[in-house]
Amino acid sequence: MLLNTIAIACAMAMTLTAASATTNMDTSDTDDRWLVYEGDASVAPGRGRRIVFMSGDEEYRSEEGLPMLARGLAKHGFETVVLLCQNPETGEVDPEQLHHIPGTHLIEDADVLVLQLRFREFPDGDMDRIMDHVNKGKPLVAIRTTTHPFFYRKATHSPHAKWSWNADNGGFGKQIVGETWVNHHGHHGKEATRGIPHDANKDHPVLRGVKDVFGPTDVYGIRSLPSDATVLLDGGIVAGMKPSDPLVEDTRNSPMHPVGWLRERPVTSEDREHDVQKIVVTTMGTAEDFSSDDLRTFLANGILWLLGEEIPEDGIDVEIVGRWDPTPFGFGTHRRGVKVKDIRDGWPQRTSDK
Numbered sequence: 001m002l003l004n005t006i007a008i009a010c011a012m013a014m015t016l017t018a019a020s021a022t023t024n025m026d027t028s029d030t031d032d033r034w035l036v037y038e039g040d041a042s043v044a045p046g047r048g049r050r051i052v053f054m055s056g057d058e059e060y061r062s063e064e065g066l067p068m069l070a071r072g073l074a075k076h077g078f079e080t081v082v083l084l085c086q087n088p089e090t091g092e093v094d095p096e097q098l099h100h101i102p103g104t105h106l107i108e109d110a111d112v113l114v115l116q117l118r119f120r121e122f123p124d125g126d127m128d129r130i131m132d133h134v135n136k137g138k139p140l141v142a143i144r145t146t147t148h149p150f151f152y153r154k155a156t157h158s159p160h161a162k163w164s165w166n167a168d169n170g171g172f173g174k175q176i177v178g179e180t181w182v183n184h185h186g187h188h189g190k191e192a193t194r195g196i197p198h199d200a201n202k203d204h205p206v207l208r209g210v211k212d213v214f215g216p217t218d219v220y221g222i223r224s225l226p227s228d229a230t231v232l233l234d235g236g237i238v239a240g241m242k243p244s245d246p247l248v249e250d251t252r253n254s255p256m257h258p259v260g261w262l263r264e265r266p267v268t269s270e271d272r273e274h275d276v277q278k279i280v281v282t283t284m285g286t287a288e289d290f291s292s293d294d295l296r297t298f299l300a301n302g303i304l305w306l307l308g309e310e311i312p313e314d315g316i317d318v319e320i321v322g323r324w325d326p327t328p329f330g331f332g333t334h335r336r337g338v339k340v341k342d343i344r345d346g347w348p349q350r351t352s353d354k
Contacts, residue, residue: 039079046077057118117149137274139306144285186218209315215289233260287326322346
């Protein structure tokens with residue numbers, strides 16, 4: 001009996017030791033208000049490095065898409081954390097909540113920050129953490145509506161109001177991502193997008209394994225990008241919403257507007273850790289778009305580029321892990337009555353399908 005007890009204790013100790021070796025997460029940072037998928041320091045290319053995803057848009061179902069990406073990237077050794085806007089009283093995931101996103105202290109140790117935000121107005125403390133990451137020049141990924149992530153309607157005297165999408169300087173979108181909100185270049189909800197490797201940069205390592213990118217979101221209008229931007233994906237406007245539909249034959253596709261690019265942004269802040277900030281951007285990114293294997297590969301390759309890692313010849317395959325039945329984009333269509341802990345392994349089946 002004593003020997004059995006000692007054996008069990010030793011096994012438990014070994015398990016705890018192994019668990020501590022796989023993650024950077026302090027036990028005080030675990031909480032039902034956010035998702036954590038453990039990394040593994042022994043698994044390349046992630047090697048336990050932390051990626052923090054922030055979901056806060058009420059139209060393109062980032063609350064479904066980002067947790068799926070986080071689960072897939074955790075399989076490659078990354079520690080992934082997902083922060084979601086939620087009702088502060090009930091704890092339910094609520095993308096229409098513009099101000100409340102628990103867990104932003106976890107950004108402080110992020111190696112990569114992934115933003116999919118739309119018209120948020122976070123408290124200054126949360127914004128301090130986001131902008132501290134940016135001002136240090138640390139790696140950043142911006143998805144879809146992150147061309148217009150912030151909109152200061154009330155706190156107009158906040159020091160962060162200058163990042164509002166409608167600020168004179170173009171806000172966070174223009175200054176950091178490369179472009180602010182302009183318009184829907186394709187017919188929203190009627191004309192899908194095909195991401196086509198930009199001919200001049202088709203051999204860029206981030207495009208390895210990226211051949212066929214399709215998604216139901218429309219192409220965003222882009223007026224111009226900064227000189228440090230490298231366009232990787234052009235957005236072909238599709239004459240319909242099916243992958244088999246052809247491209248439209250009109251001037252909107254001549255030239256095509258970019259839907260995927262990289263930035264190497266000069267950083268001048270006094271507390272910078274890097275002189276150049278590497279940024280990956282795609283203006284695709286509704287949850288359904290991430291059913292595209294090649295779009296997931298584009299983002300995963302981009303994260304390796306951000307971290308200075310070699311990208312495999314066939315790119316990184318990010319499998320869909322857990323339940324995956326994405327809700328189509330639209331306002332007021334998010335699934336209600338769901339808490340963060342309920343979506344760890346994927347969102348519940350859609351009510352309309354039951």
